[in-house]
Amino acid sequence: GEDVEQSLFLSVREGDSSVINCTYTDSSSTYLYWYKQEPGAGLQLLTYIFSNMDMKQDQRLTVLLNKKDKHLSLRIADTQTGDSAIYFCAESLTGGYQKVTFGTGTKLQVIP
Amino acid sequence: GAVVSQHPSWVICKSGTSVKIECRSLDFQATTMFWYRQFPKQSLMLMATSNEGSKATYEQGVEKDKFLINHASLTLSTLTVTSAHPEDSSFYICSARRLAELAKNIQYFGAGTRLSVL
Numbered sequence: 001g002e003d004v005e006q007s008l009f010l011s012v013r014e015g016d017s018s019v020i021n022c023t024y025t026d027s028s029s030t031y032l033y034w035y036k037q038e039p040g041a042g043l044q045l046l047t048y049i050f051s052n053m054d055m056k057q058d059q060r061l062t063v064l065l066n067k068k069d070k071h072l073s074l075r076i077a078d079t080q081t082g083d084s085a086i087y088f089c090a091e092s093l094t095g096g097y098q099k100v101t102f103g104t105g106t107k108l109q110v111i112p
Numbered sequence: 113g114a115v116v117s118q119h120p121s122w123v124i125c126k127s128g129t130s131v132k133i134e135c136r137s138l139d140f141q142a143t144t145m146f147w148y149r150q151f152p153k154q155s156l157m158l159m160a161t162s163n164e165g166s167k168a169t170y171e172q173g174v175e176k177d178k179f180l181i182n183h184a185s186l187t188l189s190t191l192t193v194t195s196a197h198p199e200d201s202s203f204y205i206c207s208a209r210r211l212a213e214l215a216k217n218i219q220y221f222g223a224g225t226r227l228s229v230l
């Protein structure tokens with residue numbers, strides 16, 4: 001089955017860039033997602049990428065996908081204190097009957 | 113668009129009682145809804161998948177008689193924790209998916225319900 005791994009914690013200074021990394025195991029066609037969870041709240045979909053893409057950019061967010069290494073990263077430019085949250089990487093095989101497998105989450109702490 | 117409302121956000125109940133949690137898609141029709149459980153500082157664990165008008169599909173190890181799921185309409189799914197015990201205390205999160213986004217499996221999440229069983 002799919003397995004998604006993330007580092008647990010990242011600390012950055014306000015204004016710097018943050019890079020959150022994720023590795024996954026499945027080599028089939030897949031969608032990969034980044035979700036944000038603030039304390040005591042549900043998950044907010046930030047962005048997603050299909051496995052035939054290498055990069056996707058959306059305002060301050062850049063997603064990079066290295067299919068060979070099965071490595072996904074989320075770069076947040078000009079990190080703000082409001083970006084402090086837990087970021088989950090997730091994976092789903094194509095097709096609506098597949099489960100979404102979530103990583104363990106990376107807690108991002110932004111230091112003013 | 114794609115707003116999911118979950119209610120209540122926090123509930124405290126006595127051991128042995130039942131608790132119902134509602135999940136509503138406010139601005140779209142959700143052909144499929146999902147229920148997850150999240151333990152402190154851990155990832156989400158899928159409990160069950162519910163399709164409108166049919167029985168829910170439970171993940172292995174999840175007791176269907178304990179966690180009753182009803183998906184009676186395209187905008188509402190409910191999770192009832194029956195005869196709750198302290199070990200059922202957790203953060204329960206629902207999500208919903210639009211038919212148009214089935215292939216991409218994009219899910220929109222509610223804000224979660226924190227259940228504390230005394």
